[in-house]
Amino acid sequence: MWGWESQLLETGFLGIFLCPLWTLSRLPTGTPPSQIVLWGFRWLIFRIMLGAGLIKIRGDRCWRDLTCMDFHYETQPVPNPAAYFLHQSPWWVHRFETLSNHFLELVVPFFIFLGRRMCILHGALQILFQVVLIISGNLSFLNWLTMVPSVACFDDATLGFLFPSGPGGLKDRVLKLQEEAARGARPPPRYGCMVRRAVHMALGILVAWLSVPVVINLLSPTQIMNTSFNPLRIVNTYGAFGSITRERTEVILQGTASPNASTPDAVWEDYEFKCKPGDPGRRPCLISPYHHRLDWLMWFAAFQTYEHNEWIIHLAGRLLANDAMAVSLLALNPFEDRAPPRWVRGEHYRYKFSRPGGQHAAAGKWWVRKRIGPYFPPLSLRDLEDYFRSREWPYPELE
Numbered sequence: 001m002w003g004w005e006s007q008l009l010e011t012g013f014l015g016i017f018l019c020p021l022w023t024l025s026r027l028p029t030g031t032p033p034s035q036i037v038l039w040g041f042r043w044l045i046f047r048i049m050l051g052a053g054l055i056k057i058r059g060d061r062c063w064r065d066l067t068c069m070d071f072h073y074e075t076q077p078v079p080n081p082a083a084y085f086l087h088q089s090p091w092w093v094h095r096f097e098t099l100s101n102h103f104l105e106l107v108v109p110f111f112i113f114l115g116r117r118m119c120i121l122h123g124a125l126q127i128l129f130q131v132v133l134i135i136s137g138n139l140s141f142l143n144w145l146t147m148v149p150s151v152a153c154f155d156d157a158t159l160g161f162l163f164p165s166g167p168g169g170l171k172d173r174v175l176k177l178q179e180e181a182a183r184g185a186r187p188p189p190r191y192g193c194m195v196r197r198a199v200h201m202a203l204g205i206l207v208a209w210l211s212v213p214v215v216i217n218l219l220s221p222t223q224i225m226n227t228s229f230n231p232l233r234i235v236n237t238y239g240a241f242g243s244i245t246r247e248r249t250e251v252i253l254q255g256t257a258s259p260n261a262s263t264p265d266a267v268w269e270d271y272e273f274k275c276k277p278g279d280p281g282r283r284p285c286l287i288s289p290y291h292h293r294l295d296w297l298m299w300f301a302a303f304q305t306y307e308h309n310e311w312i313i314h315l316a317g318r319l320l321a322n323d324a325m326a327v328s329l330l331a332l333n334p335f336e337d338r339a340p341p342r343w344v345r346g347e348h349y350r351y352k353f354s355r356p357g358g359q360h361a362a363a364g365k366w367w368v369r370k371r372i373g374p375y376f377p378p379l380s381l382r383d384l385e386d387y388f389r390s391r392e393w394p395y396p397e398l399e
């Protein structure tokens with residue numbers, strides 16, 4: 001399971017306790033959210049940020065010599081157009097970016113514990129940080145999700161501007177309720193309130209107890225990234241980009257209609273994915289918060305081998321049959337409305353951003369690519385029969 005799925009689960013789990021649930025009708029209007037739940041969110045964002053910061057300085061030398069951002073924009077899983085331009089910044093900008101990242105992940109999280117004003121400052125900085133990350137890359141909904149627990153630092157006075165004012169408006173009603181509460185005009189606590197309090201106390205104890213291994217992991221020099229220590233994944237440990245790849249490689253899937261894959265005159269045509277780099281002339285995509293899972297997996301496949309990623313052979317088999325479902329995951333199938341390819345192969349390429357003003361950019365190319373070698377050899381549907389059978393995969397049917 002990806003780190004962000006655990007993060008979604010944990011955020012959602014805490015969110016449940018913001019709802020009054022079955023005590024809805026029994027709670028007096030204006031009952032504020034429980035402080036325990038709000039602290040649960042603050043504790044969550046603290047762990048996310050500090051975990052991410054610590055794994056970096058422990059994980060990769062480039063986070064310590066401040067050179068990581070020289071590589072990140074180009075080598076991140078799915079770059080966007082802004083990443084192309086950010087990558088071209090001078091070296092001292094990249095140093096500053098890396099240093100700012102450390103400040104936001106290693107120092108700012110502690111603001112949560114320094115009182116109301118510092119907590120608000122923390123929330124504002126974290127949200128700004130996530131916005132910058134959304135602008136600079138396609139990291140699915142992760143950055144949007146990370147904004148959610150930061151909101152727990154803002155109180156009514158900070159968030160008031162979001163709501164309409166005026167007599168009878170929500171803001172007006174809340175002010176009245178707060179005045180009543182200040183005058184001590186609250187009715188005695190009802191049964192529902194007491195149940196709610198007990199549930200929240202239990203939640204607080206549970207989170208504190210499940211946090212023990214998480215804190216031990218954070219303090220440990222052999223910190224692990226993205227793990228759960230309990231089967232329900234309620235309190236997890238996070239961290240992203242602990243190491244940064246220095247070079248971008250891509251697997252390019254190609255097919256040919258030629259009956260003989262080894263003749264030099266076989267014409268190989270590229271399949272194009274929805275978002276990941278392929279055709280160097282294609283502008284990087286912008287999809288956050290959306291996510292193309294296959295494109296993301298192709299990023300991992302590119303710095304491993306096909307033996308680690310047997311699914312890519314499965315995909316090749318489907319492409320050999322022009323399988324409608326597999327083809328729907330791609331942006332371009334060169335064999336659309338034609339007979340399926342006789343052979344499919346995977347080629348391994350090195351990719352670099354072109355330089356604005358350079359000859360490649362002038363030719364409309366965002367990327368410059370160079371072939372490294374084969375990733376997997378040309379395969380025909382017949383070649384794959386045993387491979388599919390031994391893995392109990394359904395053998396692709398030719399129409």
Ligand SMILES: *[C@@H]1O[C@H](CO)[C@@H](O)[C@H](O)[C@H]1NC(C)=O
Nearest residue numbers: 259260261262263264265266
């Ligand atoms: C395919 O082409 C290669 C290279 O031209 C040749 O050596 C080989 O015999 C051909 N195979 C078949 C089955 O025709």
